[in-house]
Amino acid sequence: MAEVPEEPTGESREEELVAARRAKADAMRSAGTDPFPHSFENVEPVEAVIAQHEGLNDGDETDSKHRIAGRLAARRGQGGAVFIDMFDRTGRIQLLAQTDHVGEEAFAAIGDLDLGDLIGVDGTAMKTKRGQFSLKVEEIFLLAKALRPPPDKHHGLKDIETRYRRRELDLIASEESRELFLTRAKVISTIRAFLDRDGFVEVETPVLQPLYGGAAARPFTTHHNALDRNFYLRIATELYLKRLIVGGLERVYELGKDFRNEGISPKHNPEFTMLEWYEAYSDYMVIASRLEDLVREVSRAVGYEGEIDFESPWRRETLQSSIHTRCGIDILANRDRDSLAAAMKEKGLEVPETDTWPQLVDELLTKHVEPELQQPTILFDYPVELSPFAKSHRSQEGLVERFEAYAAGMEISNAFSELNDPDEQRRRFEAQRADADAGDDEAQPYDEAFIRALEQGMPPTGGIGIGIDRLVMLLTGSKTIREVVLFPAMREEQ
RNA sequence: GGGCCGUUAGCUCAAUUGGCAGAGCAGGGGACUCUUAAUCCCAAGGUUGUAGGUUCGAUUCCUACACGGCCCA
Numbered sequence: 001m002a003e004v005p006e007e008p009t010g011e012s013r014e015e016e017l018v019a020a021r022r023a024k025a026d027a028m029r030s031a032g033t034d035p036f037p038h039s040f041e042n043v044e045p046v047e048a049v050i051a052q053h054e055g056l057n058d059g060d061e062t063d064s065k066h067r068i069a070g071r072l073a074a075r076r077g078q079g080g081a082v083f084i085d086m087f088d089r090t091g092r093i094q095l096l097a098q099t100d101h102v103g104e105e106a107f108a109a110i111g112d113l114d115l116g117d118l119i120g121v122d123g124t125a126m127k128t129k130r131g132q133f134s135l136k137v138e139e140i141f142l143l144a145k146a147l148r149p150p151p152d153k154h155h156g157l158k159d160i161e162t163r164y165r166r167r168e169l170d171l172i173a174s175e176e177s178r179e180l181f182l183t184r185a186k187v188i189s190t191i192r193a194f195l196d197r198d199g200f201v202e203v204e205t206p207v208l209q210p211l212y213g214g215a216a217a218r219p220f221t222t223h224h225n226a227l228d229r230n231f232y233l234r235i236a237t238e239l240y241l242k243r244l245i246v247g248g249l250e251r252v253y254e255l256g257k258d259f260r261n262e263g264i265s266p267k268h269n270p271e272f273t274m275l276e277w278y279e280a281y282s283d284y285m286v287i288a289s290r291l292e293d294l295v296r297e298v299s300r301a302v303g304y305e306g307e308i309d310f311e312s313p314w315r316r317e318t319l320q321s322s323i324h325t326r327c328g329i330d331i332l333a334n335r336d337r338d339s340l341a342a343a344m345k346e347k348g349l350e351v352p353e354t355d356t357w358p359q360l361v362d363e364l365l366t367k368h369v370e371p372e373l374q375q376p377t378i379l380f381d382y383p384v385e386l387s388p389f390a391k392s393h394r395s396q397e398g399l400v401e402r403f404e405a406y407a408a409g410m411e412i413s414n415a416f417s418e419l420n421d422p423d424e425q426r427r428r429f430e431a432q433r434a435d436a437d438a439g440d441d442e443a444q445p446y447d448e449a450f451i452r453a454l455e456q457g458m459p460p461t462g463g464i465g466i467g468i469d470r471l472v473m474l475l476t477g478s479k480t481i482r483e484v485v486l487f488p489a490m491r492e493e494q
Numbered sequence: 495g496g497g498c499c500g501u502u503a504g505c506u507c508a509a510u511u512g513g514c515a516g517a518g519c520a521g522g523g524g525a526c527u528c529u530u531a532a533u534c535c536c537a538a539g540g541u542u543g544u545a546g547g548u549u550c551g552a553u554u555c556c557u558a559c560a561c562g563g564c565c566c567a
Contacts, residue, residue, distance in 0.1 A: 014504045079526040152505040154531045161562045
């Protein structure tokens with residue numbers, strides 16, 4: 001081959017755009033201006049500036065000076081004038097720069113700004129003849145050069161994959177996305193305020209645990225070099241929090257990440273945010289009403305106006321009746337595997353051959369009940385086989401005092417009267433060990449440290465876990481958890 | 495894990511019974527002092543996800559793979 005091929009130009013177009021922007025930054029440096037200055041003090045939120053001038057009439061100009069900062073979103077040149085749209089976290093505002101007012105040199109510099117640049121502005125409040133509130137520019141400062149172009153100014157960023165992988169672009173392009181994550185933050189701060197007000201203590205327990213437990217899930221495993229031992233990333237905070245109840249903290253909560261090494265779906269991210277709280281001298285009924293109060297308060301705080309009714313008392317059913325109503329099958333009258341399987345077949349339902357009795361109950365619940373629970377519903381009283389940490393029911397043999405709360409066809413919460421009898425807890429662990437030996441890889445490992453803590457004496461206690469990502473999904477009408485997690489787990493980008 | 499759908503310019507999208515891949519926005523040059531998806535003129539921008547196959551010719555048809563989405567397990 002005589003010809004030497006040109007250099008590959010795979011990203012040439014984008015690199016050209018970057019080069020043009022970098023050249024502008026370099027030109028500024030040559031002229032003695034830093035395209036990445038250190039600070040810009042005394043900035044007002046755009047929302048506040050707009051709010052101060054609601055009474056202006058079309059064409060009014062004022063002497064009211066304001067300093068704002070944000071990202072340059074759009075520009076409309078008009079000869080000796082230019083209109084610029086910029087936005088900060090609180091809102092979007094139009095700037096009007098006129099060559100007569102700022103001078104030719106500054107006007108030319110404004111012309112060199114690119115969409116996406118971070119700018120600071122000093123200007124005066126005005127309303128255009130067409131009635132658009134604006135800031136009349138005195139001076140514009142480049143606060144940071146954007147070397148890469150932003151997403152389309154009108155269509156935004158539509159590609160779902162890019163929105164998740166490069167969330168910063170999504171946040172730049174989409175006010176809805178920014179609002180969603182501000183709502184998420186509001187949910188979390190409201191929860192903290194609610195629990196703090198009711199005398200709960202926020203605590204932090206280990207994320208790296210010698211033994212995992214508190215939920216039916218497979219863990220992530222990691223290794224500590226100095227100790228030369230393996231740790232698990234927690235799948236729940238439950239067992240440590242109950243040890244704090246033993247210790248006398250009486251009301252504790254933890255809000256943080258749990259990790260479950262399982263499939264990814266619209267309802268599952270491998271790391272997710274969980275709230276757990278435990279309160280001494282109470283039981284699952286007390287917990288249920290506090291859950292209703294909390295969710296109602298949170299929905300009000302974020303201004304929820306969707307289809308789900310968080311104001312009324314939640315529907316309450318037993319697990320048994322919820323299945324009986326929808327499938328015509330009484331799980332407690334069919335207390336063994338073969339009997340329940342026969343009842344399901346009689347109703348024409350599919351029966352997975354290898355499923356155990358608890359798995360069949362879970363199948364009925366997941367497939368036939370859960371999707372029906374659109375309005376907030378609490379299902380009470382679960383079979384003991386499904387609930388190794390819940391206290392036996394005070395009046396019903398074979399059941400435990402446990403409830404799960406559902407809304408929009410999704411489990412959002414799981415709560416118990418906590419099992420505090422150490423000998424009973426030991427028997428439950430032994431049953432789990434038998435399940436594990438039989439091949440159940442979600443069975444609870446035997447936790448001697450937890451048993452020993454219970455032997456110290458734990459007061460009667462109610463406790464709960466709430467999936468915060470799912471709660472945010474409900475409150476924002478999001479169909480997938482990836483919409484409410486800033487950086488959802490993805491396969492490696494190729 | 496299985497099925498279906500998608501992947502084209504920086505962004506948003508077209509197009510082809512298999513025959514030189516097109517727009518808008520953004521970017522470059524120019525005009526314009528009340529625009530707001532501003533407008534107008536000029537020029538430029540592509541390994542059509544990756545690797546193979548069929549074909550005179552593949553972005554289009556076939557196979558595998560990658561990533562994503564939806565549904566099922």
